[in-house]
Amino acid sequence: MPSIRGLLRSVQVPEFPGLTFHEVRARSALNAVPGDSSMPFPYTINPYRGCSHSCVYCLSGDTRVLMADGTQRPISELRVGDRIIGTEKRESRRHYVTTEVLAHWSTVKPAFRVELADGTEIVASGDHRFLTARGWKHVTGSMGGADQRPNLTTDDTMLGFGRTVTSLDVRADHRRGYLAGLDRTADHLRHEGIHTTRFESSRATGYRKPLSAIGVQTRSAGEASNRDEEILSRTQEALSGSGVDSVLEDPGPASHVRTVRVRGGLREQLRFPHLVDPAIRRKCSVEGAAVRSDADLRVVSVRSLGVEMPMFDITTGTGDFVANGVVSHNCFARRTHEWLEFDSGRDFDTQVVVKTNLVEVLRKELARPSWQREHVALGTNTDPYQRAEGRYRLMPGVIRALADSGTPFSILTKGTLLRRDVPLLTEAAGKVPLGLGISMAIWDDELHQALEPGVPSPRARLDLVRALTDAGLPCGVFLAPVLPGLTDDEESLDAAIGAIAAAGATGITVIPLHLRPGAREWFMAWLARTHPDLVPRYERMYARRAYVSAEYRSWLSARVAPLLTRHGLDRQSGGAARQVDGPLATGVPGDEEVGFPEGSLPTGGLPGVRPPWQQPAPSVEEPAAEQLTLL
CATH class of the missing domain: 2.170.16.10 (Hedgehog/Intein (Hint) domain)
Structure with a gap:
C-alpha cells in the first residue's frame, strides 16, 4: 500500500502473523458525520482503518x-x-x-x-x-x-x-496408449492426424437395451466389464502395477460378461482416476457417497x-x-460479515492502517475554543478493540482525552479486549456521560460455528457485558441478526434475552436479518443447501429488498415484547436515530433505521447542539410499519 498518505513505516510482527500494520501520522482525529445521516451522533473516531478481526484459515x-x-x-x-x-x-x-x-x-x-x-x-x-x-x-x-x-x-x-x-502429466505416449474403448477415441486419433468416422453400435431392440458404456461404478467400487479374457487380464495387470487392488468376478447365470472390480473403498476408487486421468469424467465423481x-x-x-x-x-x-x-x-466469515452489516473488505483486509499520533491530534482538536463537546462515537466504522489495539494501545489515550475535555462518547465493539480498559472507563464515567454497546451476531452455538467462525463467541461477549455492568457501567446489547425460521422461535429468543438480562445489560435491541446485495447470494445458496424448505419463505419475505417485510417485523415485535417484559427489559429509553420520530426504532449502525439500546449511548440521550452547517436536512419519516418497536 505505497500510496497511503502520511505513511511512516509498514511492519509485520510475530504475534500477528499474516497482518501488515501501516503506521501513519494522521492529520485529524474527529470525523464529522454528514448532516443528513440518521446516526445519533455528530462525530466519530476511527483509530484504525482495516480490521484484524478477520478469520484467516489458509x-x-x-x-x-x-x-x-x-x-x-x-x-x-x-x-x-x-x-x-x-x-x-x-x-x-x-x-x-x-x-x-x-x-x-x-x-x-x-x-x-x-x-x-x-x-x-x-x-x-x-x-x-x-x-x-x-x-x-x-x-x-x-x-x-x-x-x-x-x-x-x-x-x-x-x-x-x-x-x-498426483494426477499424471499426459504426454504423447500416454495418449497413444489410451485409445481403445473410449468414446472420445476420435479426439485422440485426430491429435495424431488420423481421420475417423463415427458410428453407433448396440442400439436398443425389442429385447435389448442400448450399450452405453463398458465400465460402470457402484457406491462401493469401480468396475470394468468385458467378454474378452485378454482385455480383462491386462486390465488387472495394469491395476496391479499401479498398486490398485482388484478382483475378477465371475458372471452371473444370465451373463457371459466378467467384471474387474476395484477393491478398497473410496480411496482406491479415486487413486485409479487420479493416476490415469480418464477422459470420461462422469463416473469419477464421489457425489452422494458417505x-x-x-x-x-x-x-x-x-x-x-x-x-x-x-x-x-x-x-x-x-x-x-x-x-x-x-x-x-x-472461511465463511468474509461473506458472513456482509450480511451481519460489517464491510467484508474492511473486516478481511490484512493491511491495517494505524494512526499512531491519533491521541496527540485528538487532544489538539478537543482543545479548540470552537469545540462544542458533542457526542463522539467509536466503533461505527471499524472495531476499536480489534487485535491491533493489543499492540498499539490507542484507546486508553482516546478515552482519557475525551473524558478530560468533557466530551461524551460511546463505544460499539465485539472485541473482548475492552475488558482491559474497564477501570479507565469507570474513571471516565465520573467525568462525562458515556455509552457502551456490545454486538452479538448469532446466539445459537451451531449456527455461530457455521456462519461466524473465528469471531468471539456470544458467550464470551456475554462475559464482557457482565464485567462492564459489574463495574457499574452501562451496556446495551444488539442481538442481531435474528434469522427467520431458524432463531426466531420463542425458546431461542427467550434463552438469548434471558441470558443478556442476567448478565446485567441495561438494554437490548433485536434486529432481523438484512440481506444486502452480495450477502444475499451467499446466504441464499447456504440456505438452499442446509434448509431448502425455508427458501420460498425467504424469497417472499425479502422480495427484491434488503430488509425483511413489514409483516414479519410486526410479528417479531409481538413475539419479543412479552419476552422483554418477562426479563425486565421492556422499560428502556435508549436512543433513536435522528429523522425517526420517537424512541422506538430498529436497526444497527449504518442502516436507514437505527434504534440503540439503553446504555449504548451517553446518558442523557442525543446530542443537543450542532453547528448550523451540519444540521440535518429535512427528510420524510419512515412509516411506522417499517419500525420494529422493541425498546
Missing part, C-alpha cells in the same frame, strides 16, 4: 482440492465459480456433495506441517481447521489462556479418504516449519472442501 498453494469431476487441482489455481466437492450432514451421516467456490484469496502465514498415519501431509496455517472424529480442530492451539481452542493432537483422526496419487474410509488418518505430528509461506483459502457453498483427501473448513 493452506499452502500446492494443496490439492477435490473437484466435482473427481480430478484434483492445486488450491492456488482455483477460481470463483469452480465446482468442487464439499460435504453436508444428512441425518446422522455426512455425505460428499457438489458445491461452488464463492471466494478465493491469499496471504502469507507461518507454516505448519500436519502428518497423518497413512502418509498424507498437509501444510497449513495454525488457524486452519480440519474435521476430525471429535469435531472441527484448529492446527494449533492451547489448553488455556488467550490461545485456548480445540486443536489437533495425536489422539485425533481426520475424516476423508486420505492420500491418493464420508467414511478405511484409511489410517490418525494425526502423527504437527510441526512448525519455521518459515512464512504464501497461503490460500476459499469460501464454498457448503462451508468446507476436501484438501489432500481430508475434509477441510473454509
Whole structure:
C-alpha cells in the first residue's frame, strides 16, 4: 500500500502473523458525520482503518482440492465459480456433495506441517481447521489462556479418504496408449492426424437395451466389464502395477460378461482416476457417497516449519472442501460479515492502517475554543478493540482525552479486549456521560460455528457485558441478526434475552436479518443447501429488498415484547436515530433505521447542539410499519 498518505513505516510482527500494520501520522482525529445521516451522533473516531478481526484459515498453494469431476487441482489455481466437492450432514451421516467456490484469496502465514498415519501431509496455517472424529480442530492451539481452542493432537483422526496419487502429466505416449474403448477415441486419433468416422453400435431392440458404456461404478467400487479374457487380464495387470487392488468376478447365470472390480473403498476408487486421468469424467465423481474410509488418518505430528509461506483459502457453498483427501473448513466469515452489516473488505483486509499520533491530534482538536463537546462515537466504522489495539494501545489515550475535555462518547465493539480498559472507563464515567454497546451476531452455538467462525463467541461477549455492568457501567446489547425460521422461535429468543438480562445489560435491541446485495447470494445458496424448505419463505419475505417485510417485523415485535417484559427489559429509553420520530426504532449502525439500546449511548440521550452547517436536512419519516418497536 505505497500510496497511503502520511505513511511512516509498514511492519509485520510475530504475534500477528499474516497482518501488515501501516503506521501513519494522521492529520485529524474527529470525523464529522454528514448532516443528513440518521446516526445519533455528530462525530466519530476511527483509530484504525482495516480490521484484524478477520478469520484467516489458509493452506499452502500446492494443496490439492477435490473437484466435482473427481480430478484434483492445486488450491492456488482455483477460481470463483469452480465446482468442487464439499460435504453436508444428512441425518446422522455426512455425505460428499457438489458445491461452488464463492471466494478465493491469499496471504502469507507461518507454516505448519500436519502428518497423518497413512502418509498424507498437509501444510497449513495454525488457524486452519480440519474435521476430525471429535469435531472441527484448529492446527494449533492451547489448553488455556488467550490461545485456548480445540486443536489437533495425536489422539485425533481426520475424516476423508486420505492420500491418493498426483494426477499424471499426459504426454504423447500416454495418449497413444489410451485409445481403445473410449468414446472420445476420435479426439485422440485426430491429435495424431488420423481421420475417423463415427458410428453407433448396440442400439436398443425389442429385447435389448442400448450399450452405453463398458465400465460402470457402484457406491462401493469401480468396475470394468468385458467378454474378452485378454482385455480383462491386462486390465488387472495394469491395476496391479499401479498398486490398485482388484478382483475378477465371475458372471452371473444370465451373463457371459466378467467384471474387474476395484477393491478398497473410496480411496482406491479415486487413486485409479487420479493416476490415469480418464477422459470420461462422469463416473469419477464421489457425489452422494458417505464420508467414511478405511484409511489410517490418525494425526502423527504437527510441526512448525519455521518459515512464512504464501497461503490460500476459499469460501464454498457448503462451508468446507476436501484438501489432500481430508475434509477441510473454509472461511465463511468474509461473506458472513456482509450480511451481519460489517464491510467484508474492511473486516478481511490484512493491511491495517494505524494512526499512531491519533491521541496527540485528538487532544489538539478537543482543545479548540470552537469545540462544542458533542457526542463522539467509536466503533461505527471499524472495531476499536480489534487485535491491533493489543499492540498499539490507542484507546486508553482516546478515552482519557475525551473524558478530560468533557466530551461524551460511546463505544460499539465485539472485541473482548475492552475488558482491559474497564477501570479507565469507570474513571471516565465520573467525568462525562458515556455509552457502551456490545454486538452479538448469532446466539445459537451451531449456527455461530457455521456462519461466524473465528469471531468471539456470544458467550464470551456475554462475559464482557457482565464485567462492564459489574463495574457499574452501562451496556446495551444488539442481538442481531435474528434469522427467520431458524432463531426466531420463542425458546431461542427467550434463552438469548434471558441470558443478556442476567448478565446485567441495561438494554437490548433485536434486529432481523438484512440481506444486502452480495450477502444475499451467499446466504441464499447456504440456505438452499442446509434448509431448502425455508427458501420460498425467504424469497417472499425479502422480495427484491434488503430488509425483511413489514409483516414479519410486526410479528417479531409481538413475539419479543412479552419476552422483554418477562426479563425486565421492556422499560428502556435508549436512543433513536435522528429523522425517526420517537424512541422506538430498529436497526444497527449504518442502516436507514437505527434504534440503540439503553446504555449504548451517553446518558442523557442525543446530542443537543450542532453547528448550523451540519444540521440535518429535512427528510420524510419512515412509516411506522417499517419500525420494529422493541425498546
